[in-house]
Amino acid sequence: RKEVEQDPGPFNVPEGATVAFNCTYSNSASQSFFWYRQDCRKEPKLLMSVYSSGNEDGRFTAQLNRASQYISLLIRDSKLSDSATYLCAVNKVDSSYKLIFGSGTRLLVRP
Amino acid sequence: ETGVTQTPRHLVMGMTNKKSLKCEQHLGHNAMYWYKQSAKKPLELMFVYNFKEQTENNSVPSRFSPECPNSSHLFLHLHTLQPEDSALYLCASSQVPSRETQYFGPGTRLLVL
Numbered sequence: 001r002k003e004v005e006q007d008p009g010p011f012n013v014p015e016g017a018t019v020a021f022n023c024t025y026s027n028s029a030s031q032s033f034f035w036y037r038q039d040c041r042k043e044p045k046l047l048m049s050v051y052s053s054g055n056e057d058g059r060f061t062a063q064l065n066r067a068s069q070y071i072s073l074l075i076r077d078s079k080l081s082d083s084a085t086y087l088c089a090v091n092k093v094d095s096s097y098k099l100i101f102g103s104g105t106r107l108l109v110r111p
Numbered sequence: 112e113t114g115v116t117q118t119p120r121h122l123v124m125g126m127t128n129k130k131s132l133k134c135e136q137h138l139g140h141n142a143m144y145w146y147k148q149s150a151k152k153p154l155e156l157m158f159v160y161n162f163k164e165q166t167e168n169n170s171v172p173s174r175f176s177p178e179c180p181n182s183s184h185l186f187l188h189l190h191t192l193q194p195e196d197s198a199l200y201l202c203a204s205s206q207v208p209s210r211e212t213q214y215f216g217p218g219t220r221l222l223v224l
Contacts, residue, residue: 041199
């Protein structure tokens with residue numbers, strides 16, 4: 001099993017739709033979780049950290065489900081500008097200093 | 112945003128060339144990272160530096176040689192690369208390693224001929 005797994009997509013949705021992505025992780029001891037957004041040929045940019053209690057930033061909501069070992073990202077009222085690849089990242093629980101990134105989920109929002 | 116800068120942004124080199132990638136962070140962070148991102152693959156961590164000390168070498172071939180003279184600067188020296196090394200090389204920094212948010216530079220897109 002991969003340490004961090006994401007559905008590669010693409011998710012093709014109309015403007016205004018609500019879309020959700022999940023990201024599963026293998027190490028139950030992981031403590032830090034993040035969602036990044038990466039536009040084509042650009043660097044990943046932090047979208048939001050994921051807290052145990054969940055967090056919301058405008059149209060974006062992130063949740064952590066420790067029992068099932070996944071994090072989720074919900075995007076409401078999708079905009080054309082939301083089209084990008086969404087990467088999840090989870091800290092590796094060992095003596096090293098690593099964030100493990102998923103392969104990303106591609107979102108296409110159509111007019 | 113100019114928190115983490117990288118130069119050059121694009122690089123084409125032959126397999127016998129020697130070149131260096133540069134990264135500088137202006138965020139006052141203590142940890143810096145090199146990642147490789149190839150098409151259709153997840154980000155691959157290459158090296159981690161914490162307070163200028165290398166704490167991670169993720170089984171990277173010796174043709175990639177990192178250098179971290181201080182907490183703000185990170186280099187990746189390249190020599191005798193292979194075409195399969197063509198990728199986007201991203202630098203990142205964080206306040207402390209592992210649990211903290213990492214901020215990425217714009218990357219160097221490398222093509223090895």
